[in-house]
Amino acid sequence: MKKVAVFCGSRIGNDPAHAEAARELGRALAGRGLTLVYGGGNVGLMGEVASAALDAGGEVIGVIPQFMVMRELAYAACTDLIVVDSMHTRKARMAELADAFIALPGGLGTFDELFEILTWAQIGLHGKPIGLLNVNGFYDGLLMFLNKVAADGFVRETELNALQISSQHGKLLDMLAARPSREGDWENEELRNRT
Ligand code: AMP
Numbered sequence: 001m002k003k004v005a006v007f008c009g010s011r012i013g014n015d016p017a018h019a020e021a022a023r024e025l026g027r028a029l030a031g032r033g034l035t036l037v038y039g040g041g042n043v044g045l046m047g048e049v050a051s052a053a054l055d056a057g058g059e060v061i062g063v064i065p066q067f068m069v070m071r072e073l074a075y076a077a078c079t080d081l082i083v084v085d086s087m088h089t090r091k092a093r094m095a096e097l098a099d100a101f102i103a104l105p106g107g108l109g110t111f112d113e114l115f116e117i118l119t120w121a122q123i124g125l126h127g128k129p130i131g132l133l134n135v136n137g138f139y140d141g142l143l144m145f146l147n148k149v150a151a152d153g154f155v156r157e158t159e160l161n162a163l164q165i166s167s168q169h170g171k172l173l174d175m176l177a178a179r180p181s182r183e184g185d186w187e188n189e190e191l192r193n194r195t
Pocket of ligand 1: 008046088
């Protein structure tokens with residue numbers, strides 16, 4: 001595991017614990033020599049995780065669509081800032097670059113990114129580890145709902161198990177590193193080429 005994509009809010013949220021968790025994660029990635037891949041903005045939790053990683057001497061790759069450059073204050077300090085043509089390309093490029101994914105607290109954009117990467121794992125487009133940093137129980141309600149979805153027969157529990165969950169960034173990074181990518185075993189080349 002060399003590069004970790006982080007999905008998180010473009011807003012800072014009301015609980016200061018969320019910004020603190022974003023900064024801690026940024027520092028931890030840098031400390032472990034892991035490159036941060038993220039949405040390239042300098043707003044909200046996105047800006048917190050990126051600036052903390054950079055300040056700690058880490059590498060940061062930002063991927064931002066051209067039309068978001070002003071809106072999300074594209075972060076010129078990134079080691080590498082990749083400007084793409086659309087939201088879809090952004091997600092595809094981040095998915096390609098990263099060896100693992102972590103979702104921090106966030107809003108609709110974060111959910112979109114997390115669920116897309118989970119569904120791509122479900123249908124075998126990739127086998128990269130996915131983690132949820134459940135800061136201060138932020139995702140408890142979602143996890144309860146996902147259990148109901150499994151109980152109601154709309155997703156298999158084994159598919160939900162693809163999502164590794166912890167409230168501690170260090171533990172989550174250890175869990176992701178311990179679950180190697182299953183790409184070689186079950187990635188479906190043909191399906192991937194159609195995305
Ligand atoms: P949010 O969690 O809503 O604050 O958004 C977090 C990040 O997700 C921001 O960089 C948004 O630009 C991005 N985002 C929002 N919607 C989408 C989408 N449909 N596809 C890709 N990224 C998105």
